[in-house]
Amino acid sequence: MTFTEIVRKENNELFEAIFNHPFVEGIGKGEVPEQALAHYIKADYEYLNAFMHVYGVAISKSTERRDMGYFSEQVGFVLNSETHPHHNFCDVIGAGYDELQGYPLPPTADHYVKHMMYHAQMGGLGEILAALLPCPWTYVEIGNHLMKKYQPTPNHTFYPWIEFYANEDFDTLSMAMCERLDELAEEASEVELRRMKDAFRKSCQLELNFWEMAYTCEEWPTGEAVSSK
Numbered sequence: 496m497t498f499t500e501i502v503r504k505e506n507n508e509l510f511e512a513i514f515n516h517p518f519v520e521g522i523g524k525g526e527v528p529e530q531a532l533a534h535y536i537k538a539d540y541e542y543l544n545a546f547m548h549v550y551g552v553a554i555s556k557s558t559e560r561r562d563m564g565y566f567s568e569q570v571g572f573v574l575n576s577e578t579h580p581h582h583n584f585c586d587v588i589g590a591g592y593d594e595l596q597g598y599p600l601p602p603t604a605d606h607y608v609k610h611m612m613y614h615a616q617m618g619g620l621g622e623i624l625a626a627l628l629p630c631p632w633t634y635v636e637i638g639n640h641l642m643k644k645y646q647p648t649p650n651h652t653f654y655p656w657i658e659f660y661a662n663e664d665f666d667t668l669s670m671a672m673c674e675r676l677d678e679l680a681e682e683a684s685e686v687e688l689r690r691m692k693d694a695f696r697k698s699c700q701l702e703l704n705f706w707e708m709a710y711t712c713e714e715w716p717t718g719e720a721v722s723s724k
């Protein structure tokens with residue numbers, strides 16, 4: 496088994512918990528509370544900014560042009576394409592995208608971005624990719640799972656969202672990350688492999704928690720945090 500096959504198997508319970516989460520199930524059924532959609536977009540817009548910062552660190556740690564090319568391409572993808580599923584949620588709640596931008600991250604999203612940045616700063620390329628991979632991988636599987644289970648047609652409320660992640664182009668993106676991570680895992684030491692597994696698992700746990708954070712409109716205990724802008 497390859498490294499990514501092993502970690503996928505070891506974290507299967509978390510993938511299943513994500514598919515069964517009421518927010519994700521709600522996307523399939525076409526029914527998600529409006530506050531949860533708004534909370535998700537507010538957090539995810541800032542999460543995507545942090546994701547691009549991590550790609551920036553990954554570029555600075557790359558020695559091979561193919562890695563630099565891949566990470567810079569992904570920054571373009573986050574800027575220009577990841578906004579499509581966001582627009583679907585905004586349209587459903589009748590909110591303008593710009594109204595939901597610039598909010599401080601709720602605790603779980605804050606934890607998630609700092610976890611990725613920790614591995615980006617402390618680890619090598621393998622560790623960074625292991626921390627990043629659950630993000631595209633869980634979404635590809637959510638898209639495919641919902642497509643199969645609910646067989647949405649274009650008039651489904653969340654068809655654009657589901658189609659975006661179930662699309663083959665998106666699968667190609669996450670497969671490329673798996674392949675590169677498997678190459679790096681072959682050269683990694685035991686200690687590095689442990690750190691990569693830890694980074695991957697925590698990101699899967701934080702993906703699950705991110706859905707819960709949005710669904711429960713999680714906030715900091717005594718009101719909003721200070722925006723870092």
Ligand SMILES: Cc1ncc(C[n+]2csc(CCO)c2C)c(N)n1
Pocket residue numbers: 539542543546569570572573577629630631632634702705
């Ligand atoms: C919490 C959270 N997790 C994953 C994604 C999806 N996503 C964000 S960036 C990216 C990869 C781009 O290279 C993918 C798949 C999201 N939007 N929010």
